[in-house]
Amino acid sequence: MGMSAPLPLVSVVFPCLNEEGTIGRCVDAARKALDAAGIEAEIVVADNRSTDASRRIAEEAGARVIEASAPGYGSALRAGLREARGRYLIFLDADMSYDCGDIPRYVDALREGVEFVMGSRFRGTIDPGAMPWSHRRFGTPLMTFLANILFGSHITDINCGMRGIAREAFDRLELRSQGMEFASEMVIKATRAKLRICEIPIAFHADQRGRRPHLRSFRDGWRHLQLMLHFCPIWLFLLPGLLLCGGGFATIAAPFFAGDRHFGLLTYLLALLGTVVGVQILLLGLSAQGHVPYSKYAPWGDRPLVRTLRAWVRIEKALVMGAMATVIGAGMLGYAGWRSAWTPGPSGGALIQFDAMAVRMALLGTAVFVNGLQVFFTSLVMGLFGLRLPEDEPRMKDEKGRGIK
Secondary structure, three states, rough: OOOOOOOOOOOEEEEOOOOOHHHHHHHHHHHHHHHHOOOOOEEEEEEEEOOOOOOHHEEEHHOEEEHHHOOOOEEEHHHHHHHOOEEEEOOOOOOOOOOHHHHHHHHHHHHOOOEEEEEEEEEEEOOOOOHHHHHHHHHHHHHHHHHHHHHHHOOOOOOOEEEEEEHHHHHHOOOOOOOOOOOHHHHHHHHHOOOOOEEEEEEEEOOOOOOOOOHHHHHHHHHHHHHHHHHHHHHHHHHHHHHHHHHHHHHHHHHOOOOOOOOOOOHHHHHHHHHHHHHHHHHHHHHHHEEEEEEEOOOOOOHHHHHHHHHHHOOOHHHHHHHHHHHHHHHHHHHHHHHHHHHOOOOOEOOOOOOHHHHHHHHHHHHHHHHHHHHHHHHHHHOOOOOOOHOOOOOEEOOOOEOOO
16 A cells, blocks of 8 residues: 655645746746755646646646635635645735745744734835735735734734644634635634734735736625624624614604703604614614624623623514514503594694603603514514524533533
């Protein structure tokens, strides 16, 4: 029985889609840098259905080419990284914009125990014309800022396309993105998994392919933002919902405690709209919680109040609360109608007119009634279709019998 070839220490992966002008030079540059550093490595090209000579050129340059059939930057990288055999995985774009001479620095960091190595173009150098002004001054800094605020990533360049990761860490992340948002998903999940992360200042050169890049600024920027909100539903659902709902109810209820002072009818109608929209947003967020992996409740998620609120919320309780609110709201509306119907008119007779108290009661009753119906029927649908909240699911126990997530 023959002995299998030893696995390489490092795998360098290039995603490729019609890169015949630069893929050969990328493979040659990577091989020279690895050989000069004495690093045992393989070079993998993840070909994403190229229609030019990219595959042939990569093979002639000595790379192992694998077929990435699903379209998209993220799909190509996931395919290449899965097929790579090295203990450490390093990937970079195939357009000569990154310096392959930096690869040994990534390997050194991984050997020292770092699990995820990010390149930083902003801490390094950016050649003139290498990055559009909108990306350099707005897009990338904004996305980086959001990642740091929402997830505590502590990085300076979320979109850098040259990275390194230990094989074991990559397997743990279970990356799924198909497009350019792969870059954000990797950072978010690495942060959530508490990987040991470091940044390396690197050089960024102008794209040398001589054609339009695959990146589409608005489309890909939106996909990055959408993915961040997907992983951070507290900012998308909980906070807006609470602000709208709480502010609306407070505005409607304020006149009950302010004597003769009151707002205009338009203000009350806007407040009523806020309560309805706010409750709907909250209900959507609760429905999503059981189905959004890596959801982030930062920075309040581990605090006792939030844990108590989440533990208290159950579908059965929500059903009872919704039914009770519906009944109470109907009663308030009935009282407002009765009061308006029997308000004395100028001549002493009964006129159908609304006094100030009836208007306030009708608005508050409408808010309670409508939102009670929303809570009741949303909870009913969640129960019927098995959309259980996380706290409704059976929890695993550790060796001391404590619940673990």
